[in-house]
Amino acid sequence: MQTISINGRFLGQPLTGVQRFALELTRALDRRIGAGALPEKLKDARWRLLAPEDVPQTDEFRHIALERFGPFSGHLWEQTALARRAAGDILVGFGGSGPLLHRRQLVVIHDVTIFRHPEAFSRAYRVTHKALGFGLTRTARIATVSRFSRGELGTIFHVRPDNIPVIYNATDHFSGLVPDETVLPRLGLEGTNFFFMLGTLKPNKNIDFAIRAFDALGDRGWKLVIAGALDRSGVFKADAPASADNLIFTGRLTDAEIVALERRARGFVFPSLYEGFGIPPLEAMTQDCPVLAADIPAVREACGEAALYFDPRDRASLEDAMRQIMDAGGDTSGLVEKGHANLARFSWDKSAETLLSTLSDMAAPRR
Known part of the structure; x- marks a missing residue:
């Protein structure tokens, strides 16, 4: 045998x-x-x-x-x-x-x-x-x-x-999770427009780049929520951005809390410079969250046509993508529907x- x-x-x-x-x-x-x-x-x-x-x-x-x-x-x-x-x-x-x-x-x-x-x-x-x-x-x-x-x-x-x-x-494991909605009032996010990210301090994850792009858009009443074992002193390579009050570092979260945030976020931002696949954008798609993703080969392979892409080395490119989401009254690019079709591949x-x-x-x- x-x-x-x-x-x-x-x-x-x-x-x-x-x-x-x-x-x-x-x-x-x-x-x-x-x-x-x-x-x-x-x-x-x-x-x-x-x-x-x-x-x-x-x-x-x-x-x-x-x-x-x-x-x-x-x-x-x-x-x-x-x-x-x-x-x-x-x-x-x-x-x-x-x-x-x-x-x-x-x-x-x-x-x-x-x-x-x-x-x-x-x-x-x-x-x-x-x-x-x-x-x-x-x-x-x-x-x-x-x-x-x-x-x-x-x-x-x-x-x-x-x-x-x-x-x-x-991402089957993610689509069936029950969201823990208590994370929203705890972070002061009820009734607030926000982008969501998952982050680590590895250089290829490009977290500081995304923060700088968000900061360049000025105070528009939005927040950037970053989950993971991060703190401000570890993230910023220079002075803190002007919009630091609109940045929320959550620390580590449960999958159920992440699901709740992805369901309420206006967009999920994935700025990595290098990935072997890129599963977090697909997890966000399971929660009907529009994805803004770095235009790198592995992420293109994973996300197909279901993401709004930007150049992860050109801050203006991410600023434009964020601005598109901010200015849209809804999912005008059909990213949620495209996300559903994309997930069927996996x-x-x-x-x-x-x-x-x-x-x-x-x-x-x-x-």
Whole structure:
């Protein structure tokens, strides 16, 4: 019997984009296994989720058995305990890492930001993940999350892009959330027009750029709401903008609070300079929030015709986009309807189907 093991290290990590991808794809796989919706070569496979001993216990997965073990965690656990336990299995890693000596392995590398924007990471992180990237592209089967990232992986690691399957992110998990409306009065946003952003201090996220563009529009009674672990002293590279009173830094929010803000916002602003895919704009589309997005390849691939694009290096371009939303009486560009059509291209079930097709190929008898 073929055993397929999933690297469950993500279960002990904070839930950011990569971990969300891993969690939702594992959930989708669990549903498909339960329904018997598997390729013929995988019908009789045994599925398990392998994780370090210190990750939280969960009974969420009904058809994928969780096994926690090993005295270590992190990369050391992967290269030792995981490598031993998964020997002989097909091993699946959703987070860009895995045991270098495991030869029957599929690893999803989401992007090459460490090469394109190295200033966003510590030296130790860069060294570790560059070594993993070059090693795994020689010993494992590689997948990624967009056609753009597929080309980037080919360029950086000198591998054939046509051998890299694309497994898209999706937003099913977001569309069914119940909004937590209490966040609106708490932030003083009832009856207020505002733009909404999700931010981190990584340089490629371009947060300061968006703040400066909003500031240049003057005091029009609107606010710019920025969610994430940010503070003003960390964001601004120079003096605070003149409209600082119209900026709201919320700190970390729950998904339910984010949903409430996206439902009430007049626009969602996504100014990134570099992404492997760009899931936050799609999440905003699930809440009928018009999207203003940086005109970069991965975001174009994700958003299609459902966003108002701007040049993320030209502040006047974002100012014009914001002004269009401010001056419009409603969604005059039809972005909400276009967003609905765009979202139909993505689902975790479709992504699981792509993954299963790749695993089926890997399950073929070895010669």
